[in-house]
Amino acid sequence: MKSNAWWKEAVVYQIYPRSFRDSNGDGMGDLRGIIEKLDYLQELGVDVIWLSPIYDSPNDDNGYDIRDYRRILEDFGTMADFDELLAGLHARGMKVMMDLVVNHTSDEHEWFQKSRESKDSPYRDYYYWRPAKNGKEPNNWESFFSGSTWKYDEQTAAYYLHLFSEKQPDLNWENEKVRQEVYEMMKFWLDKGIDGFRMDVINMISKHPELPDAKATAGKTLASGGPYFMNGPRVHEFLQEMNREVLAHYDMMTVGETPDVDVEDAKLYTGADRHELNMVFQFEHVDLDSGPNGKWDLRPLSLLDLKHVFTKWQNGLDQVGWNSLYLNNHDQPRAVSRYGDDGVYWKESAKMLATFLHMLKGTPYIYQGEEIGMTNVKFPSIDDYKDIETLNMYKDKVVEQGLDHDKVMEAIYAKGRDNARTPMQWNDENHAGFTTGIPWIQVNPNYPKINVAQQLKEEDSIFHYYKKLIQLRKANDVVVYGKYDLLLPESEKVYAYTRTLENEQLLVILNFTASEVPFLLPDEVQFKAQTLLIANYDVPVTASIEKFNLRPYEARVYQLSIS
DSSP states (O other): OOOOOHHHHOOEEEEOGGGTOOSSSSSSOOHHHHHHTHHHHHHHTOSEEEEOOOEEOOOTTTTSSOSEEEEEOTTTOOHHHHHHHHHHHHHTTOEEEEEEOOSBOOTTSHHHHHHTTOTTOTTGGGBOEEOOBTTBOSSOBBOTTSSBSEEEETTTTEEEEOSSOTTSOBBOTTSHHHHHHHHHHHHHHHHHTOOEEEETTGGGSOOOTTOOOOOOOTTOSOBOOGGGTTTOTTHHHHHHHHHHHTGGGSSOEEEEEOTTOOHHHHHHHHOTTTOSOSEEEOOTGGGTTEETTEEEEEOOOOHHHHHHHHHHHHHHSTTTSOBEEOSOOTTSOOHHHHTSOSSTTHHHHHHHHHHHHHTSSSEEEEETTGGGTOOOOOOSSGGGOOOHHHHHHHIIIIIITOOOHHHHHHHHHHHOGGGGTSOOOOOSSGGGGSOSSOOSSOOOTTTTTSOHHHHHHOTTSHHHHHHHHHHHHHHOHHHHHOEEEEEOTTOSSEEEEEEEETTEEEEEEEEOSSSOEEEEOOTTOOOSEEEEEEESSOOOTTOOSSEEEEOTTOEEEEEEEOO
């Protein structure tokens, strides 16, 4: 059974505007910079552009702290620039997805400014205000950005809740007025003509009404309050209301960022009969290289674990919901550095990872620079980093706890969010062609080797490989709608799977290692004819697929006739 939808067939390209292209030399990417590159995006062949926040913001968390939802941040340009960008994308057959950040606002938002004025303010209940508890914070929850989730405000002698930065107070979705304000704002953008929303931490909007203490580990005063705000008691009610009030009235796509969801949760968020969201971003596969102490506790990635997670999600949402497919974004390190080899087999492993992702069932998301194989960066000093999460973690672990500087820096090199935020590498000129000024964050020094201009010229480039993968998706329904089946589940080096739709089958074979690996076709794959669709090495058309050696990070996709 296949249920067609344009957002299932689309390929999404995420732009982090601050780092994409600076048009005026102030060192920060902007909307006119994106407009300059629309033909490039069209050449790649993507269907939807997802813009990370461009709203008015003090930029405590790079735009995820919004001061005014209906204004464009001056650094990015004007509403006229946005309207021109929207028109330019639509004219080229592309759609626009905006970031919707409504779990919290900036503390400089008008609602919060009025909320903190007095306990009798009509806006007081727009946020979570609580008195001290035994002379301390109202509970023991730990912020995602280190420290307590509570900030004391002297004006009314009370604390407010912030799951993230103290400049990002959480909105109180229990208040119907808050929800209506959000829905009206969403309609404002949809009526302008945007085509969808990526919803930031949307599964955190419903908190347990009592905000109880969380269970702390021995010797720690703060603890994760996740059980009391992740997938909270009214979250599905709120999203169904949002769907009735807003989403159902537009031809649009929605994807929710939902940390800490499992497949059963995702069925509730994305089930077609549930009337909530089209798809969610789950985090299981990007947590596989984290140890018991969380993100910064590094551990080697196991291919068996990766197979298990992807197979669970591919099968779990089959015929029920829909998967979003991603390996990197503005919060994650670069995929080729994390899952591949950004040294000797840089080009081969970047292409292999692209093949892996784009041949799975779901909507693929490309993060800017991924299509040219941009890599992680190692800045020489902690002072070169800009990300609030990274800086807070370093302060906590090195300055306050006295942990080893070099060990903490290794974790930052591997997992820091600034890995994804270095400027887009357009050419080998100064600052990689990103700006004529001084970039807001340093450019990765490997830009003379890795850049767009170089790859547009090279027929065998990573860029042209991505372009071909996107074209294959558009030409073959089996890529979009075919059923996924894992092959060789016990192999620790090869990830192989099939996609089947009626009489057509794709066979995807991937070597996730830097060594040569023998491949033996499992008996369950029966076919009458084979056609090589794409590969990242030269492969003779007549080559057997029953038995051969896979070269380092080799990827092959065959189209099989099975009837």
